[in-house]
Amino acid sequence: MVQNEVLDYGPLLDKTPVVRVLLVNDKQEAQLAISGCYQITGSLTNIIDQGQGLQKCIISVNNGGINIGNKRYKNSELRITSQRDGEIELNNIRYRGEIRIMQQFNNKFSVIEEIDLESFIGGVLGSEMPPSWDEDALRAQAVTARTYAMYKKKVRRDEVYHLDMLELAYKGVAGETARLNRIVQETKGVVMVYNWNIFPAYFHSTCGGHTEDINHVFGRDSIPPLSGVSCNYCNNSKHSNWSTDISKAAIETKLREANIFVSNISTVTAINPGAGDHGSKVSITSANGSKELNANDFRLLVGPNYLFSTAFHSRSNGKNITFSGKGWGHGVGLCQYGAQAMAQKGFQWTAILKHYYPKIELVRVY
Known part of the structure; x- marks a missing residue:
């Protein structure tokens, strides 16, 4: 690890968030x-039930109450x-933190889990990146996920x-x-900042040669760390180039579920490509017009495991x-396959x- 590239001014936070x-x-x-x-409370302090264990049962809500078995x-x-x-299991996944069951309408x-950030990142890391990958790629991913989570908090x-x-x-303890x-733990408390502000550290699987500006993809204000960079490292990804057929009927159904009504699609075109060729918009021509x-x-509606990115050409x-x-993903921020290739070439996680994310600083905040 390269410790001297991490700014460490002592803890800025008194404990793990x-x-x-x-x-x-x-x-x-x-x-x-x-x-x-286990214990069940109806408030932060009022214990209303406890037990030695709970066999698998069903949570449900009716008539203003919560049923557990x-x-x-x-x-x-x-x-x-x-x-x-790690002893609470929800829908066959075990979790470390406290869980809160909260009534909604109808x-x-x-269900919300309250968990310390480091335990959460431990449950994210192996789900977002293959656990067998190079340690510097995994360290880079851990810092990226922690930065994203801290921004959202x-x-x-x-x-x-x-x-x-x-x-x-995120799959809990699994x-x-x-x-x-x-x-x-080696990167505990380390996040990325730009101008001493934490930012949404987006990442994706494969950029296809160049990452994209956040403004181009998400319409958010551009900053140097999220403005897009050349990437010559992700060619070994099976999604660096791809081709797939998606039925017009399936696309129409997915759009209809989102209250977007088109029929008899003739063309789907990615328009306004960015530096990485990801379209910022998609134009759909159908019997309803354009x-x-x-x-x-559009990619998320159709299904990100079917339409891998918006850097595409298409034909009927x-x-x-x-x-x-x-590429696979939205194209903003860290390219995971690129990070792995950089790590294999000897780049350390700070350099990745x-x-x-150009012009960042790495800071240990706790």
Whole structure:
């Protein structure tokens, strides 16, 4: 590790921050099991139940109460803690922190986990990047994920949750290994800042040769760390170049689910390409005329595992659209396959981060 490139002025925060992660939202049922001693509170201090363990059961809500298995609690919110970390299992995934079950409308509920940031990053790292990859690539990913999470905690500090588990791949304890936990600890408290401001440290799988400006993709103000850089390192990704067929009917169905109505699609064209050839918009020509959508929104609606990026050319192919493109993801920030190739070439994690996020400083905040 290269410690002398990290600014360390002593702790700027007195302890590791706690983040609130949305695990379940707007659901009528979820599965819960607890493998050891636990407590349930209806407030921060009022213990209303406890036990030695809980067999797998169903969480549900009705008539103003929360049901856990055959027990009913007349509370709008329940907090569940276990005696030992990682003993609470929700929908077959084990979690370290406290979970909060919160009633919503129409007999639905959400579940939020409260967990210290380092434990959260430990659960993210192996889900966002292959655990077998080079340690410097993994260190770069840990700092990137921590920076993103800290930014979200800052901008959402007064909201019910800071992070949706879909924003960062997160599988609780399942993604952890001793090697990954060591790597997280080696970078503990380190984040990236620009002009002493934390920023949304976006990242993606494969850029295809050049990362994109945040303004081009997300319409947010451009800053040097998120303005896009040349990347000559991700050619070994199987998604550096790709081609796929997606049926016109499937595209129409996905758009209709988002209340965007088109029929008999003839063409789908990425327009206004950026430095990495990712379109900022998509133009859809159909029987309804021509319609423009934000390109990344279109990719997510169609399915990011089907339409890998918006850096594509396309052609009508009978009942399908054939998309031929490069890269996987939105193209902003760290290119993960590029980071791995840089690490294999001997670049250390600080150099990797400073390549993909120009003009940053690395600061240990706790």
